[in-house]
Amino acid sequence: MNFKPKVLLVDDEPNILTAIEFLLEREGFVISKAYNGLEALEIADATIPDLIVLDVMMPGMDGFEVARHLRQNSKLDDTKIIFLTAKGAEQDRKNGYANGGEYYLIKPFDNDFFVSTIHEIMAYG
Amino acid sequence: MSLGVVLLCALLYVGILFATAWRVDALAKQGKSRLMRNPYVYSLSLAVYCTAWTYYGSVGRASASGLSFLAIYLGPAIIAPLWYFLLRKMIVISKNQRINSIADFISARYGKSGHLATLVTIIALFGVIPYISIQLKAVSFSIDVLTEHQYPYFKPDAPLLADATFWVMLAMAVFTMLFGARKLDPNERHEGLIAAVAFESLVKLIAFWVVGLFVIYGLYNGLGDLFTQAAANPETARLFSLSGAGVSPTSWTMYMLLSALAIMLLPRQFHVAVVENTHPRQVNTAMWLFPLYLLLINFLVLPIALAGKMILGSSAPSDTYVLTLPIHEHLHILSLIVFIGGFSAATSMVIVSSTAISIMVSNHLVLPMLIRLKLIGQETTPRGASTLLDVRRVSILGVLMLALLFLKSIGGSYDLVSVGLISFTAVAQFAPSALFGMYWRRGTRKGAIAGLWIGFLIWAYCLPAAAIAEAGFLSQSFITDGPWGISSLRPYHLFGMEGMDNISHAAFWSLLLNTGAFLIVSLYTQPSALELTQANIFVNIHRYVAGEEYDVVKRAAKISDLHRVMGRFLDPSHVSAIFSNFEKENKIKLDQQKNAEPELINYAETQLAGIIGASSARLAIGSVAKEENITLEEVMQVLEQTREVLRYSKALEQKSSELETTTRQLIAANEQLKALDRLKADFITTVTHELRTPVTSIKALSKILLDYRAELPEEKLQSYLNILVSESERISRLINQVLDIEKIESGTDEYLPTEPFSLDEIVRTTAGGMAQLFRERSIEFTSNIPEETLEVAGNRDRIVQVVVNLLSNALKFCDAREGRVSLSLQKAGSEAVLRVADNGKGIPPEQHVHIFDKFTQLNSKTEGKPQGTGLGLYITRKIVEHHGGSIKVMSAVGAGATFEVRLPIYPSNT
Incomplete structure (x- = not known):
């Protein structure tokens, strides 16, 4: 692997970020972190990540809204978005896809499944 | 021409009338006659408006003052389009209320007032008797002319029985008694009578046209020739213009107004237009047909007048031109036809007027008196129904006798038109109370009485009284100088008013003051409950009547009134038995002061009818419930239907x-x-x-x-x-x-035991226990707790929780580097006040309420969520509230936050 994919992690729970950061760094991704939606938009615009892992229930701007804003930024056309959330209802899942998410993962997650999913998405889109 | 021939013709004509009326009545009895539902018959019956006044008088008037005769036909023609609202509403109201005369109409509107009914009847009598008398005069006068004044029977000074007019009157009375008071009909409909009247309207129109055509084509070579000759004659030429004829615009307007009112308010017009009406739809036809009739019958007036003036001049009275023109040409058959036309105009008016008046006189003058005098409705008196009919018949005869007496005393000196207009002015007095009453709910009985009295008195003063003076029964100075020389009271120049003819003058003042009194008194008096009910029915009749079908009568009376009336006829124990029986049957308790349901009124009436006869019961109950004209069968029907329906719907309700x-x-x-x-x-x-x-x-x-x-x-x-x-830890805390x-929330928390405990001690202990935590994080912690004991009742452990929660929050949110937290407890009146302050970032004001809700946490932009569940402050608030206290936060962004808890001190300050 010649280049390291850039991943932006967005969650208001620092401990969850700690865990994911470890898992993805181990796989060779370059990690940046944001604790809320606005921060996420700033960082995404500046770094143009290949993948964004996005929580939904966050104070202020929620994950769906963040995704809509991200999708309006043409610089991020190739960026993939994965929702990682405790909101597991069918309607939430549909909302996720409707707002531009590629994948919808439910908390709590299985580490191995999580990592392999990320790889799959990076490989096939 | 011999008297015999004339009388024979008259008798023949009356015979035809009898036959017509008889036949129609017979058909109607079998329910076969559709004549009454025919709108053309209805419209023709309205033409009873055209009396001998029209027939003879118009020509007289036209030969004196040209087109001025038209005013009294233009009035009705102009108002006819308004009938769609006015007359139809009148009809629907009258059918709904079983109204059978104009007196009934006005009295019903103002709470079924007996006083008003009597007053209207009296005014109508004063107004109509002279009017009837001139019809009699016209008939006898026309016979006199036709027989070329050979007989002495037509002189006003002839003894009563030797006066032909008496016999004419008697014949009319017999006809009216036969067809106008043949039976007691709840609807007061007289099919035969109306058929005869409609027939007469045709006869008079045809006869008038026959003579008109004779004049135009027999005496002249068509209309053009007649008018050319008339224009050439200075005596007749002036008649072509209004001003030349000496008619002022004021008079013209006044006459139109008077006639527009008279067409609805004259007792006979009200009778044919409203009482005899079978469906409001008929009005739609009458609206155009009746004005057309007026146009036709007036079309030839001017030619005849002009011809009469040119050919006869003053050799014959102008009122007789219609008759004297053919006589002058020695055309006997034609003059007989003319006579029959005039005869029919007079008889129809007399018959309908006396029928209408007799209903009013018997219902509103005689019967109330008889009931009050207990001459009717007693077991010893004859059955009510036949008595009632007798009263009607006597009334008819009485009215016609009065008319004849009037004629024989002073009526002879008056011409047809003046008497007609005086009559119009009298009935015009009904206008404010009758017409406003249909559209203005505020009009009261007292207002109507005031208006009618004032209008009537002014009318009587300005017209009949003055006429009596003119006839020489009073000093002439009454007219020229006013009574006692007061010139502002001169009957033809009231309050110094000049420039109006006598009729217009009287109409102006009487109507103005009548209307004024009605409006002002109405505004300053309160209507009774019954008046309000009636006003509501009159004004909003379309809410009470579905479509235009006639509805079942609704009656209203106080139960105590019913009691009183029935007590007039029965002994008290019997009355009580009737009422308690009703209570038992319907399982209700009657309140004497309440209004009786129609059901009860009908019940009372039926009970009464069983003993004293239907008519008397109707009248008796009518004296409080004012619904005389309902048959026993109808009462039974209504009773049967409504009782069932009412009971059922009450239960449903x-x-x-x-x-x-x-x-x-x-x-x-x-x-x-x-x-x-x-x-x-x-x-x-x-x-x-x-x-x-x-x-x-x-x-x-x-x-x-x-x-x-x-x-x-x-x-x-x-x-x-x-x-x-x-x-x-977070999970276990959350759990x-x-x-x-x-x-x-479920209330299972143990707030008992409610023994008081000392709050200051709890705060001191808890603060001491937490002090170690503050020291560990190098946060400056100060506390200020009083020495005195502050006792609070409730759950000790929960209060400890409150203090811990507040201090933990402060610990969590105070400034990270130089944290300062202070605690204070003090007494404020009957409350203990605990304050915990930190020096953290503070809380924006819009969050001050929300932070005490479940799962509300303040979030920081950069650090994510603080460690907490979002339930601490919610629980704190709940605990404080359960102890009867309150919690609030005082804070501004960047200035730290102070939480204040107030708890009631035990024992609470009494």
């Missing part, structure tokens, strides 16, 4: 109102449950989410530790283990708090 209440309660309860359910669901969703978050961290990190322990550096290992511990909330 009760049931449905019970159901409604229950439904409303159920809906409310359901809403409450739904809201609770939503809250519960929201709570569970939030709690689940709050649990998932730490579980996610724990699961991911513990798996990492399990899989990659070997490759983890020591500090990471340490940090991950710390996270595991704190997240586990404890959820349980707390459950306890608090």
